[in-house]
Amino acid sequence: xxxxxxKASTELSHGASMLISNYVFPNDLHVHWSMMIVLxxxxxxxxxxxxxxxxxxxxxxxxxxxxxxxxxxxFAFAFLCCATLPLLLHLGRPERNFNMLLTPSPSSAMAGxxxxxxxxxxxxxxxxxFVYRPDLVERGKKAxxxxxxxxxxxxxxxNDLSEKALALDGKIIRFLVGLGIPVAAVLHGYVGFIFGGVxxxxxxxxxxxxxxxxxxxxxxGISAIIIAYIIxxxxxxxxxxxxxxxxxxxxxxxxxxxxxxxEMLEVFSHSYLKTGYHHMVEGLxxxxxxxxxxxxxxxxxxxxxxxxxxCMAFIPLKDAIYTAISGLVSAILLLQVFIMRWNVVIGGQxxxxxxxxxxxxxxxxxxxxxxxxVIIIMLIPxxxxxxxxKIFPFWAEERKSGIQ
Amino acid sequence: xxxxxxxxxxxxASVVLMAGVGFVLKAQLIPKSFGLYGPYRADAIDExxxxxxxxxxxxxxxxxxxxxxxxxxxxxxxxxxxxxCHGTYSDHIKNGKKIANLPVKKGTEITxxxxxxxxxxxxxxxxxxxxxxxxxxHLKKQNVKLTHTCNQCHHVHAxxxxxxxxxxxxxxxxxxx
Numbered sequence: 003x004x005x006x007x008x009k010a011s012t013e014l015s016h017g018a019s020m021l022i023s024n025y026v027f028p029n030d031l032h033v034h035w036s037m038m039i040v041l042x043x044x045x046x047x048x049x050x051x052x053x054x055x056x057x058x059x060x061x062x063x064x065x066x067x068x069x070x071x072x073x074x075x076x077f078a079f080a081f082l083c084c085a086t087l088p089l090l091l092h093l094g095r096p097e098r099n100f101n102m103l104l105t106p107s108p109s110s111a112m113a114g115x116x117x118x119x120x121x122x123x124x125x126x127x128x129x130x131x132f133v134y135r136p137d138l139v140e141r142g143k144k145a146x147x148x149x150x151x152x153x154x155x156x157x158x159x160x161n162d163l164s165e166k167a168l169a170l171d172g173k174i175i176r177f178l179v180g181l182g183i184p185v186a187a188v189l190h191g192y193v194g195f196i197f198g199g200v201x202x203x204x205x206x207x208x209x210x211x212x213x214x215x216x217x218x219x220x221x222x223g224i225s226a227i228i229i230a231y232i233i234x235x236x237x238x239x240x241x242x243x244x245x246x247x248x249x250x251x252x253x254x255x256x257x258x259x260x261x262x263x264x265e266m267l268e269v270f271s272h273s274y275l276k277t278g279y280h281h282m283v284e285g286l287x288x289x290x291x292x293x294x295x296x297x298x299x300x301x302x303x304x305x306x307x308x309x310x311x312x313c314m315a316f317i318p319l320k321d322a323i324y325t326a327i328s329g330l331v332s333a334i335l336l337l338q339v340f341i342m343r344w345n346v347v348i349g350g351q352x353x354x355x356x357x358x359x360x361x362x363x364x365x366x367x368x369x370x371x372x373x374x375x376v377i378i379i380m381l382i383p384x385x386x387x388x389x390x391x392k393i394f395p396f397w398a399e400e401r402k403s404g405i406q
Numbered sequence: 407x408x409x410x411x412x413x414x415x416x417x418x419a420s421v422v423l424m425a426g427v428g429f430v431l432k433a434q435l436i437p438k439s440f441g442l443y444g445p446y447r448a449d450a451i452d453e454x455x456x457x458x459x460x461x462x463x464x465x466x467x468x469x470x471x472x473x474x475x476x477x478x479x480x481x482x483x484x485x486x487x488x489x490x491c492h493g494t495y496s497d498h499i500k501n502g503k504k505i506a507n508l509p510v511k512k513g514t515e516i517t518x519x520x521x522x523x524x525x526x527x528x529x530x531x532x533x534x535x536x537x538x539x540x541x542x543x544h545l546k547k548q549n550v551k552l553t554h555t556c557n558q559c560h561h562v563h564a565x566x567x568x569x570x571x572x573x574x575x576x577x578x579x580x581x582x583x
Contacts, residue, residue: 028531104435107445124421158417162410170411 024359033351033363038088038371040347041379043193043215044222044340045085050190051223051257052078053126053182058253060133060179066249070231073396075130077227080387082126086119087379092371111196118192122185129178131156132171134394136163141393156393190219197346204279205286205350210268217261222339224254225332232329234396244321247328255311258335262304265342282353290352290360295345303338307331462495464488474563481564491519491562513555517541520556 052074058064059071090096099116106113131138139161142153160167194215197206228250235242272283287295310331314324348363366372407415442448467488468475478484489495493508511519522528526538545552548559561567573579 025532104432105440105445109445128417158413160410160413162408164408164410166408167410170414174414 025356026354026359026361027356030351030354030356030359031361033348033361035092035347035351036363036371037348037365037373037376038092038379040340040343041088041376042085042092043190043197043219043347044343045081045088045379045383046190046193047215047219047222047339047343048226049078049082049085049122049223050186050216050219051221051225052081052227053186053223054220054257055224055227055250055253056129057179057183057186060129060175061183064249066243066245069243069246069397070227070250072133072394073231073234074227075126075133076387076390076394076396077230078223079126079130080383080390082119082123083386084379084383086115087382089115091375091379111192111199114192115196118185118189122182122189125178125182125185129175129182130394131158132175132178135160135171136168137395138393139163152393187216190216197350202355203350204277205272205283205353206346208268208271210264210271211346214261214264214268217257217264218339218342220257221254221261221335224250224257225335225339228254228328228332229336232325240397242325244325247325251311251314251324251328251331254332254335255315258307258311262308265299265304279357282357286349286353286360290362291345291349294341295349299338299341299345303334303341307334307338310334458496460494460496461489462499466495466499467492477561477567478563481561481567483563483565516557516562517555520560520562 055067055074056071056078059067090099093099102113103116106117135157138153138157142150142157142161145153191212194212197203197215198208198211200206228247231250232242232247269287272280310327313319314327314331319327352360352363354361368374437447437449439448439450440446443451464478464487468478478488491511497506498504498508521541523536524538526540528538542552545554550559556562559568
């Protein structure tokens with residue numbers, strides 16, 4: 003492909019050098035959906051993965067996940083609070099998103115996210131409140147002034163902790179978590195769909211996209227929970243429940259095998275079907291994305307974790323070593339999913355609609371969608387999590403009675 | 407029904423009520439004419455139709471400026487809109503009558519205007535479509551003063567007019583490096 007590919011190094015007006023190849027349409031020179039749109043599926047993915055862990059405990063009774071089930075809910079909630087931030091920051095006129103939500107059109111999927119997001123936020127908020135009700139009631143009894151009022155509101159003004167009341171809460175939690183699974187799947191499936199639905203982009207336009215996004219979401223969310231659990235427990239000087247970590251890693255292994263298989267299947271179907279734009283996709287993966295896709299996403303961040311996860315599954319390891327490798331694998335997989343999002347979102351825009359040329363993306367530090375903005379947005383959920391931790395205790399054993 | 411169940415029933419009722427209020431608010435906030443013809447505000451069509459026209463076409467300029475038209479239509483700039491360099495039609499003509507003169511670019515202003523497209527730094531189009539130059543470098547190569555403005559050699563409407571005429575008179579051709 004591209005037998006007469008020539009490269010022209012040009013100097014942009016602001017001084018950054020830019021490498022474009024062949025012929026790129028002027029409106030394709032600049033990558034319009036940049037790092038904020040990379041963060042958007044990344045953050046919603048973390049929410050989904052964390053929710054899956056909570057669902058495994060509250061709905062499917064995987065008892066070994068008890069130590070982190072409540073924390074996963076709070077983690078999902080903290081990140082869900084920030085899921086729309088990257089999108090709003092990306093918009094030139096963020097306040098106009100309400101216009102879109104007022105008049106959703108069946109021919110444009112954009113408004114869909116607002117509605118799906120609102121439903122998932124509602125469902126997750128109520129799950130958190132019902133799960134924490136016994137703790138909040140106990141805390142409310144000791145609180146004074148404004149905090150007492152806050153606890154009353156958060157417990158629906160019901161301090162009834164009788165077995166009957168807790169049994170009703172348990173049923174409601176199971177119902178809400180059951181409802182939450184399809185909602186979470188739709189939330190992140192939608193994110194994949196919004197890329198898969200762009201017919202003009204041959205790397206995005208595949209029905210596999212929602213599936214790939216869903217599985218990689220589960221991978222990133224579970225990895226994030228494992229790392230957060232290990233770090234927060236170690237910093238607080240508490241022990242790490244190895245049984246819980248082992249169950250998390252087994253779940254992670256399952257989801258990662260599926261995610262990675264589908265990512266490779268997509269490349270395989272592109273190269274086997276050889277559709278009209280195949281030469282562009284092939285050129286993209288072997289050209290501008292050769293390093294970030296094949297080296298980083300596939301070789302370093304997928305093959306190495308697969309080997310490590312395989313070792314963890316087949317070789318009996320001591321708890322301390324197992325936990326340490328779990329942290330390492332989770333960190334690599336968090337990076338893998340981020341790179342995957344990068345390669346899909348930004349990578350997909352590096353080829354011009356001319357089907358003859360590629361452009362390059364240069365992230366800037368101080369820009370509305372720059373690296374500094376990315377760091378700040380990724381810090382906000384942790385600040386929210388810290389504040390939430392003051393009201394909702396993270397770990398199950400810190401309380402004595404009620405629904406666990 | 408226990409007190410706790412009653413509270414939960416109240417929460418459910420509140421959620422349903424909030425959703426209902428949301429739908430009513432949504433219905434109230436949507437502009438009246440929305441959806442009459444399609445998924446947009448029908449009144450927007452009338453509002454846009456009322457907008458005062460700002461731009462004309464080259465034909466509207468050539469109606470009066472016939473001398474410039476004869477040069478412009480023969481030159482390499484024939485596809486360029488008059489307003490691109492001279493300014494907005496509505497600042498010059500209102501109801502078919504001249505209301506003001508458009509500002510005339512002079513001296514270095516002309517060079518600045520030319521370089522909006524012809525600067526090598528700007529890569530908006532292939533050099534096959536728009537010839538671009540580094541202005542200082544170009545002036546040096548042509549053996550002219552560095553203070554020269556573009557229109558001292560190029561006719562602004564037909565950039566190669568004087569150059570082609572000079573070639574015809576002298577019989578000299580450019581030496582290609």
